[in-house]
Amino acid sequence: MLEVVSLSKRYKQLDAVKGVNLFLEKGESVGLLGPNGAGKSTAISMISTLIKPSEGNVFYLGENMIKHPKKLRKAIGLVPQDLALFPQLTAVDNLLFFGKMYAIPSKQLKKRVNELLVEVGLEERKGDKVKTFSGGMKRRLNIAIALIHHPEILIMDEPTVGIDPQSRNFILKMVRRLQKEEQMTILYTSHYMEEVEYVCDRIYIMDRGSMIAAGTKDEVKDILRSEQTIEIKVNKMSQQLEDTLRSHPNISSVSVEHPTYTIVTNRDDMFDEVIVMATEAKVKLIAIQAKPPTLEDVFLHLTGRNLRD
Numbered sequence: 001m002l003e004v005v006s007l008s009k010r011y012k013q014l015d016a017v018k019g020v021n022l023f024l025e026k027g028e029s030v031g032l033l034g035p036n037g038a039g040k041s042t043a044i045s046m047i048s049t050l051i052k053p054s055e056g057n058v059f060y061l062g063e064n065m066i067k068h069p070k071k072l073r074k075a076i077g078l079v080p081q082d083l084a085l086f087p088q089l090t091a092v093d094n095l096l097f098f099g100k101m102y103a104i105p106s107k108q109l110k111k112r113v114n115e116l117l118v119e120v121g122l123e124e125r126k127g128d129k130v131k132t133f134s135g136g137m138k139r140r141l142n143i144a145i146a147l148i149h150h151p152e153i154l155i156m157d158e159p160t161v162g163i164d165p166q167s168r169n170f171i172l173k174m175v176r177r178l179q180k181e182e183q184m185t186i187l188y189t190s191h192y193m194e195e196v197e198y199v200c201d202r203i204y205i206m207d208r209g210s211m212i213a214a215g216t217k218d219e220v221k222d223i224l225r226s227e228q229t230i231e232i233k234v235n236k237m238s239q240q241l242e243d244t245l246r247s248h249p250n251i252s253s254v255s256v257e258h259p260t261y262t263i264v265t266n267r268d269d270m271f272d273e274v275i276v277m278a279t280e281a282k283v284k285l286i287a288i289q290a291k292p293p294t295l296e297d298v299f300l301h302l303t304g305r306n307l308r309d
């Protein structure tokens with residue numbers, strides 16, 4: 001439905017986005033994951049036709065949207081990172097204002113405003129001025145505004161940054177519901193691994209302007225198939241056990257956090273050896289388990305850096 005081809009943006013000496021390719025199929029929820037400064041906001045600003053790319057194209061239903069952006073603008077609801085609200089107006093008046101910008105007929109608009117206030121959990125505060133709202137409430141209102149014109153595609157730029165956990169959970173559940181029950185197409189950017197794992201079916205990972213991985217959640221995790229993480233919980237910490245683990249040729253990393261050793265190994269039959277090592281070090285094993293890789297592990301593996309660096 002939406003296809004982004006070789007999209008690039010250059011700011012003077014800086015390549016903020018470098019030849020990014022991405023597609024969205026109708027009704028799917030896609031995550032764009034990357035640390036601060038990776039180029040996510042720049043990429044989605046180009047996709048939303050807010051800024052012009054230096055190179056590349058955006059196709060919507062097969063038509064070039066860089067040349068003819070109108071159609072795509074109508075199809076997209078964008079939740080920007082910076083809030084775009086009138087603090088002196090009430091929640092209802094903010095929604096009415098943005099609805100009128102889309103020339104939605106008055107009766108229809110009123111109905112839509114009420115629906116959306118329920119959707120984002122702000123019905124009880126609808127008559128209050130936005131300046132009295134918490135960060136999370138403002139963010140939810142911003143999402144309602146993005147949805148006012150029944151967009152086909154909802155693009156969200158880190159919608160949970162800096163808000164309370166309750167609003168965060170509310171937003172995550174709402175996004176999932178919009179996709180599952182209303183077949184809305186979603187592009188969700190975040191630097192929180194667990195959010196993207198929860199909200200999205202398919203994932204792109206960006207770093208320093210480039211796309212470094214893409215695929216379904218499982219495909220992305222498969223990047224790590226040759227490695228596995230094992231957690232070893234013990235009755236007491238032992239320098240001998242730690243030294244033996246560290247010097248093992250098939251163990252690439254050992255981290256120690258009382259009462260657990262966490263190792264990364266390229267072998268899938270390490271349990272027996274770990275038991276022998278523990279016995280020799282006179283350590284009792286309380287538990288030993290292999291941990292499935294997380295997207296955080298994938299990012300670390302691909303870039304050598306933690307996602308929230």
Ligand SMILES: Nc1ncnc2c1ncn2[C@@H]1O[C@H](COP(=O)(O)OP(=O)(O)OP(=O)(O)O)[C@@H](O)[C@H]1O
Binds near residue numbers: 011016038081158
């Ligand atoms: N208008 C601009 N002029 C110059 N440089 C810019 C501009 N906008 C973004 N950049 C730079 O482009 C790079 C990518 O920024 P961008 O905001 O797209 O990253 P991001 O992944 O969205 O990160 P964040 O999560 O911090 O928003 C950064 O180095 C940023 O400083």
